[in-house]
Amino acid sequence: MGPPGLSAPEETQDDAYWRTAGDRIQTLLDASATGGPVARERAERLAGEITDLYGAALHRIIRLTGTTHSALTEEFAADDLIASLLLVHGLHPHDMTRRIEDALDKVRPYLGSHGGDVTLLGVTDTPGGAEVRLQFAGSCKTCPSSAVTLELAxxxxxxxxxxxxxxxxxxxxxxAPTTGVIPAQSLLSRVHRDSHHAAHAQAVWHPVPELADLGDGEVGGFRVSDATVLACRVRDDVFAYRDRCGNCGGSLAGAALHRRMASPDPVLRCPRCHAHFDVVRAGACIDGTDSATIHLEPMPVLVRDGVLSIAAGVS
Structure with missing residues (x-):
């Protein structure tokens, strides 16, 4: 049975609906408290019994498929919705280090668009939970202000x-590199030390399922929170930027991607000043050496709860 009110929903919409089921369950539990502590306790016990029932069934499914259909178990682990339920019940087939490595592989294309990469140095179990140690490589390439968005991703x-x-x-x-570009790892360490909580409190992820409708080479404008965002797809990847030209400061409405003979990646041309920006590499302006400090303002795009989402409100 699918979500109510949706006819033949896309898989991403279906995932988003069920991944937010926990919030709806909690709302119902909170509402049961109006009937008094006894009603609240009974509601929590009911939810617990149902959760344990499905957990027991999932355990049997994983046990049966793991012994005879290992490929199917891997498909379960690769599905975001199923994997989240397996995690809840402690049934995920991969250990924590493997899951973290897989997660980093998913964001490496985004980090690469900023000229960077990340390495997992280790995972340590502590009484308070697991601690992860990372090291960033490369630099933010002409847009050091985007370091916070890299950390968020x-x-x-x-x-x-x-x-x-x-x-x-x-x-x-x-x-550190000897160039004049600020190293990404230094920026991220400073973010962690000085403004970690403030930055994360201000950043909000907004689902934008319409991004999935963009075809290769297409550019579209979207309203995300209080910001106008220009998004484009290059092959399998979607890149988003705030709707402001880094050269003239005007809107990028009407901008289009143009192919370059010397590179497989397209560039975005401002329809007003005709400046060219490399959308795959952090929106850097490519119009000569004098444009090294000119760039678009990137906004992170990730698949969250099965839906392409953009983080807005990052300062």
Whole structure:
């Protein structure tokens, strides 16, 4: 039975509906408290019994498929919705380190668009939960202000895959680049130390399922929270930027992607000043050496709860 009010829903819409079931269950439990503590206790026991019942069934499914159909078990683990339920019941077939590595693989294309990468240095179990140590490589490439969005993307992916993680430490690289670009690892360490809580309190992820409708080479405008966002698809990846040209400051409405003969990746041309920006590499302007500090303002795009989402409100 699918979500009410949706006719032939897309798989992503269906995933988003069921991944938010926990919030609806909690709302119903809270509402039961109006009947007094006895009613609340009975409602919680009912929810617990149902959860345990489905948990027992999932345990049998994993036990049966794991011995005879290992490929099917891997498909279960790769499905975000099923994997989340397996995690709840402690039945996920992969250990925490494997889940974290897989999560980092999913965000590496986004980090690569900012000229960076991330390495998992280790996972440590502590009485308060698991602690993860990461090291970033590369640099933010002409847009150091996007360091907070890189951190958000990595932390969001890790916590979704391994909810038992309670702390993430960014370890600075031993040697910094000699260029004038600020190293990403330094920025992220500073974010962690000085403004971690403030930045995360201000960043809100907004589902934008319409992003999935963009075809390769298409550009579209979207309203996300109080911001106008320009998004485009390049092959399998979606990139989003705030609707403001880094050169002239005007709107990018009407902008289109143009192919370059020397590169397989397209560039976005401002319809007003005709400046060209590399949308795959953090929106850097490519119009000569004098444009090294000119860039678009990137906004992180990730699949959250099965739906393409954009983080807005990052300062």
């Amino acid at each position: 990595v932390e969001d992916a890790i916590h979704a895959a391994a909810p038992e993680v309670t702390a993430i430490e960014v370890v600075p690289a031993e040697s």
